Amino acid sequence: MDFERADAINQAIRLLSLRHRARAAGLLAPLGLHPGQEALLLELDRSGPTIQAQLGDALGCEPPSVTLMTRKLEASGHIRRTQAASDKRATVVELTERGEALTKQVKKVWRALAEETVAGLPAETVAELPNVLNTLTSNVDTRRSGARAATGKVDKAPR
Amino acid sequence: MDFERADAINQAIRLLSLRHRARAAGLLAPLGLHPGQEALLLELDRSGPTIQAQLGDALGCEPPSVTLMTRKLEASGHIRRTQAASDKRATVVELTERGEALTKQVKKVWRALAEETVAGLPAETVAELPNVLNTLTSNVDTRRSGARAATGKVDKAPR
DNA sequence: CACATAATGTTATGCGCATAACTAATCCGT
DNA sequence: ACGGATTAGTTATGCGCATAACATTATGTG
Numbered sequence: 344m345d346f347e348r349a350d351a352i353n354q355a356i357r358l359l360s361l362r363h364r365a366r367a368a369g370l371l372a373p374l375g376l377h378p379g380q381e382a383l384l385l386e387l388d389r390s391g392p393t394i395q396a397q398l399g400d401a402l403g404c405e406p407p408s409v410t411l412m413t414r415k416l417e418a419s420g421h422i423r424r425t426q427a428a429s430d431k432r433a434t435v436v437e438l439t440e441r442g443e444a445l446t447k448q449v450k451k452v453w454r455a456l457a458e459e460t461v462a463g464l465p466a467e468t469v470a471e472l473p474n475v476l477n478t479l480t481s482n483v484d485t486r487r488s489g490a491r492a493a494t495g496k497v498d499k500a501p502r
Numbered sequence: 503m504d505f506e507r508a509d510a511i512n513q514a515i516r517l518l519s520l521r522h523r524a525r526a527a528g529l530l531a532p533l534g535l536h537p538g539q540e541a542l543l544l545e546l547d548r549s550g551p552t553i554q555a556q557l558g559d560a561l562g563c564e565p566p567s568v569t570l571m572t573r574k575l576e577a578s579g580h581i582r583r584t585q586a587a588s589d590k591r592a593t594v595v596e597l598t599e600r601g602e603a604l605t606k607q608v609k610k611v612w613r614a615l616a617e618e619t620v621a622g623l624p625a626e627t628v629a630e631l632p633n634v635l636n637t638l639t640s641n642v643d644t645r646r647s648g649a650r651a652a653t654g655k656v657d658k659a660p661r
Numbered sequence: 662c663a664c665a666t667a668a669t670g671t672t673a674t675g676c677g678c679a680t681a682a683c684t685a686a687t688c689c690g691t
Numbered sequence: 692a693c694g695g696a697t698t699a700g701t702t703a704t705g706c707g708c709a710t711a712a713c714a715t716t717a718t719g720t721g
Contacts, residue, residue: 346609348632349616350544353526355635356619357541358562360519361708364677366642367512368709379677382516385509396699403517408678410701415676432686432699450505457508460515462641468634473507475627476514482621483525520678523707527679538707555669567708569671574706591669591716 356479363460370452374445375419379404381453383412384421384438384446392437394427403486421445515638522619529611533604534578538563540608542571543580543597547605551596553586562645580604 367378376384386401387393393401399409413436416422421442427433438446461469481487526537535543545560546552552560558568572595575581580601586592597605620628 344613344617346613349613351632352616352619352628352635353522353612354541355632355639356518356522359515359635359639360523361562362639362643362645363512363515364519365709366644368676369644377676382513394699403520404677405679406700407680407702411677427699430687430699434700453512454503454505454508456642457511458503460511460638460641464634464637468630469511471627472634473510473514475623475631476511476518478623479619480514480518480521482619483615484521485525485528486521524679527706536706553669563707564709565670566672566710570707589669589717593670 363456366459367456370456371449374448374452376445376449380412380416381449383409383416384442384449385453387422387436387438388443388446388450392435394433394435396433398436416442522615525618526615529615530608533607533611535604535608539571539575540612542568542575543601543605543608544612546581546595546597547602547609551594553592553594555592557595575601 364378367381371378371381382402383398386398390397390401395409395413396406398413399406402409404412413422413424413434417424421439423437423439425435425437427435461472464472523537526540530537530540541561542557545557549556549560554568554572555565557572558565561568563571572581572583572593576583580598582596582598584594584596586594620631623631
């Protein structure tokens, strides 16, 4: 691949990151959220009470980031953190009622953002988009060793 | 669009941002660069001596960010900043020889990253990728008034 | 010309996310 | 059952990027 094409791709990804995040920030601000927090709320809405380590895994960010995100969302009353009974190291995070109400609003914003983002693209391109983006992501993912989650193959627990 | 699809798109963009940036960080670290700085060097390599305001425009970031980026790259000896003759407010930024040498290395890394990023995708998808990503970007770009703008012409595809 | 307005850049501050270093709890092989 | 390794979480620190407030220079009207 020549440099021109390579740069076009890298630069496009970089700019998309900046602008999509900026737009999300603008849409989430009226809800009192900063970008990144919405992902945590949505994950809790999707999975119910969750351990912080799993949250970090789902959101693709590191434990210290999860600590700060949960701390702030707890301070604003949208989530609740309790020590797990079965594992005294773990902290279980769950939505409060306020958090659930806010998450409903977040979902509306999230749909609006996605629609705005893909406006003007052919339906088939939009349909393929998540898969293409996920492929790009796992290609550069050093966390999960680029493994594809598609197979759903999990080593069975030896017990 | 239903929430599932919307979330798949937004989440995919968010994760791609994190991972692509993280991978870039890993590849640039041996060169002594942090992600974001390479874009500035490449822009200077492409356009020659440039005013900071134009740099911010090209990189899609704000004046204070440009100030910090240029300050650090100047401190590391890769760029030089001089006051413009024609406009005493403006600061002209240009590559030093060290900066040019480093940029050569950056280009190699940049090509490698792009190739790694699009690995496994059909060639035609890769060919369309920059345009698709740029469309997504301008759809959510609140900086330059929404849509087309850059070159003053329609992106492409004269039917 | 004078003066309001715009444009360039800087400082201060804040958020998200990262890594490094640390504590505390759980697991596991001997 | 003991003691090393693994895992969950926190604190400290740093970088990139953003906005807000500000100083300085250019510009374009009356």
